[in-house]
Amino acid sequence: MADPKGFLTTPREEWPRRPVAERVRDWNEVYVPGALLPIVGAQAGRCMDCGVPFCHEACPLGNLIPEWNDLVSREDWRAAAERLHATNNFPEFTGRLCPAPCEAGCVLAINQPAVTIKNVECAIADRAWEEGFAPPVPPDRLSGRTVAVVGSGPTGLAAAQQLTRAGHTVAVYERDDRIGGLMRYGIPEFKMEKRHLERRVEQMRAEGTRFRTSTTVGRDVDAAELRTRYDAVVIATGATAWRELPVPGRELCGVHQAMEYLPLANRVCEGDLDSSPLSAAGRRVVIVGGGDTGADCLGTAVREGAASVTQLDIYRRPGTERDEDAEPWPTYPRLYRLSAAHEEARDLRTAPVAEADARLFAASTLRFTGDGEGRVRALCLVEVDSARRPVQGTERTLPADLVLLALGFSGPDPGDGLVARLGLAMEPRGTIARGPDFATNVPGVFAAGDAARGQSLIVWAIAEGRAVAAAVDRFLIDAPSRLPAPIGPYDRPMTA
Missing domain, CATH: 1.10.1060.10 (Alpha-helical ferredoxin)
Incomplete structure (x- = not known):
């Protein structure tokens, strides 16, 4: 001290x-x-x-x-x-x-x-x-064992780095053209410049980790064949199956998922595109969802020059002080927080209908309406009570040329064929089932991160990567691992 x-x-x-x-x-x-x-x-x-x-x-x-x-x-x-x-x-x-x-x-x-x-x-x-305090740490000797890590988000990268440093030969498979997963194409540049990511990837390459980009396991590479080629496989694909909003008008042109919108803006920053095909420039934008992804859409739309941006949050506006009865210390409380994007929206008055920043709280979407050409032109919403029940007489309409759905993710995408081809057992909520050692029902196949835990925070993703690496190391050497295992697969954040 x-x-x-x-x-x-x-x-x-x-x-x-x-x-x-x-x-x-x-x-x-x-x-x-x-x-x-x-x-x-x-x-x-x-x-x-x-x-x-x-x-x-x-x-x-x-x-x-x-x-x-x-x-x-x-x-x-x-x-x-x-x-x-x-x-x-x-x-x-x-x-x-x-x-x-x-x-x-x-x-x-x-x-x-x-x-x-x-x-x-x-x-x-x-x-x-x-x-220069973060040099590459290559292993002293190789174990002769091989591991495939599917997914290069924070879980996959953490698992790969730990296993490489333990002496195993690791290949990371990524379906996008660049390494990083959600950090690459989901997180806007204004929250984390990608030079930080590139620096770590180069460090991992120098340590011996191999990367295979533009490769979808289950489509470009047969998942079952991958299992036979490697001594162990780690599934760290993240929770990429987005949640839908089944309301009238969802099919209208101009209603998109957040993860259809954000990657395009990131590709503009990468220099792949001159402008985004879904740019918010000059458009009246409504974001459905009050979480971090919604805030990322907000900051992105502001930078693209949207005519207006409004964010809908189904929860009531929280207070600025911790509720000691409902969320006592040291649990993580739900408070009214002003992110950088919300500060920008407040100062620039991007949403005149909102009270403080761009957010409308306790708001639920009823339907979308369009013009004669099938393009969205308005969103109808209603105020809800604490049980999310509509409050009579509170319906209102917001003009909207672009609607972005930021409602979270349920689990891995079933459409890529990975889960089915490997024959992985699934939990009822849509995540990959696993045991106390992170192992799936398929011998030699392990699951970690959002694909198995469900949507969570980056700090939990990295912890999962480190923990699954220790489990895989034990499996490969058939002895206690020297790698740290900070959490177990069933650990959860502190709650009241």
Whole structure:
């Protein structure tokens, strides 16, 4: 504990964002470059080095948060990077994309603003790259065993890196033309610039991991044949089966899934397209869904120059303070949070019908209506109560030229043939069934990440990747694994 009074004398200060008017004109990350390092040492000094650090339990990776907070406050960046990478393969990803359940579990958060754990994590990761503290770690010798990892999202990449470093020969199969999965084409550039992803992929290549892009297992490569070619297979395809909205007018042109829209904008940033075929430029956009994917659509539509953008959230507007009865500390509370995209929508007044930012809360879609050419022109909604029942007399209509459905995902896509060809057993909710060792009903085939857990956070995805790697390693060497296993397949976030 570098500063015993730090939590009393130093107020919480977060990484400042660039002015809205500036950042919406480009696709760069929203934060002020270089503004984190000058403040992060004092912020790390607010950590109380608790006797029972609940931030450990709130984080499925078990990040050693008090240790690296102390090291940062002492400016020992090399040691801080070592402690951070001991539990997290990709801290620059989580430092930018994770909603930080660790901060909700911070003991200081019982009655004060939590330590800025996420910002400290990001600062360590970035400093590690700048100072050369994150070199490739190739294995000392090879085991002679081979593993195929299907999917290159955070789970697949974490599993592949762990298994490669353990000495196994690993090939990662990705159906898209670039590595990264959801982080590549689902996460907008303004949330995480893809240079961070490219840097990790190059590190993994230098360690010996092999990548096979533009290859759909189940279509381009026979899934059953893949199992015979490798000693083990890890299914980490994510939950790509999006949830639908079965209401009248869904078939109208202009109603699209969020994951049809976001990848096109990312491809423009990659230089593959001059402009998106689904660009929001000049259009009245309505986003159905109040989660992070909806916010990503919001920020993207703003940058594309939408005439207006409104986001519908079926839940009632939460409060700004934790409800100690319903969501006691250290659980992750549902609060009114202003993401960068919502801040932009508020300042630019993209949705005049909304109260504060672009969101309409307690709103449920009834139907879409179109013009004579089959194009969507309006969305009819109704207010709902806490049980999601329509409130009589609250129907209203919003003009809409582009509707984006951001309703989440249920499990792996059954249409690619992977699950059927391998003969994998499924859970009733649409995810891959697995046992306590992450193994499926098919010998030598393991499942991890959103494909088996269901839609979750990036920090859980990386934890799953690390844990399944330990299970696969045990299977391959027929002995206890030296790889860490931070979670089990049935572990879940803390709830009341």
